[in-house]
Amino acid sequence: MPELPEVETVAQGLRRRALGRRIVAVEVHHDSIIAGSAEEFVSTLTGRKLTNVSRKGKAIAVELTADDGSELRFLLVRLGMTGQLTVTPHDAPIESHTHVFMTLDDGREELRFRDARRFGRLRSLTSAELEKVLGALGPDAQRVSEAQFMASMRNRKGAIKSWLMNQNLVAGLGNIYADEALFEARIHPLSQPGRVSADKAHQLYKAVRKVLDRAVRLGGTTFSDYMDIEGRPGAFLSKLRVYQHTGEPCRRCGHAIRRMVIGGRSSHFCAQCQPRPRATAKMRGPKKSVRSGVRGKLKEE
Numbered sequence: 001m002p003e004l005p006e007v008e009t010v011a012q013g014l015r016r017r018a019l020g021r022r023i024v025a026v027e028v029h030h031d032s033i034i035a036g037s038a039e040e041f042v043s044t045l046t047g048r049k050l051t052n053v054s055r056k057g058k059a060i061a062v063e064l065t066a067d068d069g070s071e072l073r074f075l076l077v078r079l080g081m082t083g084q085l086t087v088t089p090h091d092a093p094i095e096s097h098t099h100v101f102m103t104l105d106d107g108r109e110e111l112r113f114r115d116a117r118r119f120g121r122l123r124s125l126t127s128a129e130l131e132k133v134l135g136a137l138g139p140d141a142q143r144v145s146e147a148q149f150m151a152s153m154r155n156r157k158g159a160i161k162s163w164l165m166n167q168n169l170v171a172g173l174g175n176i177y178a179d180e181a182l183f184e185a186r187i188h189p190l191s192q193p194g195r196v197s198a199d200k201a202h203q204l205y206k207a208v209r210k211v212l213d214r215a216v217r218l219g220g221t222t223f224s225d226y227m228d229i230e231g232r233p234g235a236f237l238s239k240l241r242v243y244q245h246t247g248e249p250c251r252r253c254g255h256a257i258r259r260m261v262i263g264g265r266s267s268h269f270c271a272q273c274q275p276r277p278r279a280t281a282k283m284r285g286p287k288k289s290v291r292s293g294v295r296g297k298l299k300e301e
Ligand SMILES: [Zn+2]
Pocket: 250, 251, 252, 253, 254, 255, 270, 271, 272, 273, 274
């Protein structure tokens, strides 16, 4: 599933390949991809020029300007699980699950949105609507200040893994980069954010930035569907240290990487480098009550 580095790579690709170009026609083949009315989507986008591309968390906002000086519109892109946004020659074969076509300029190229699982969404918004949508997200994980990051951890219960993935607190991290950042900072995924020392919190803040920056430089991670604007996979897969490396030796200490389900999602970590905090270690006993506030079933493999 695309996370911040993959979405940032698509945003950079849009700037490179589509900025300054005009959408001359829009075709929607599957209405469920469009949030709101598909007719309104088509009528509000057609004829406008792409004048800016920004990103917050996993959302891309493309600013669309009309020649007649009418109010700005924004195309909000969410890739969901398997969404792909590409700039493609008009005469290129149409792959299955291609749901939306936006013809550019003279019609020789088009933006195509393909999405096998159909969790991705495209939406046309006014600037006030966009502000509301983006305002609901926490600060972007690549731009959050250390003070904001620390303040958000304070007094917070539950697993730090779930905290890292909560888009309303810090936006952009999903399962892959949350696991990688916790490994980098040597923090167990079940640690409580509010009980992590200031020093460890500082290390986590730096780890999040480091992991994201490196992944962006390599164009993100591709397991199956993710592609950049030119249809190329990301190259960060080989750099992953723990994510989906269950049973393999830790690159730091040689102990086997373990997998644990937290809040319904797999977490990968090294129990040696990321020791379990004492408060949650109690949960290992026969007692069924989960005192750390971690929701969902905990299952260690
Ligand atoms: Zn280790």
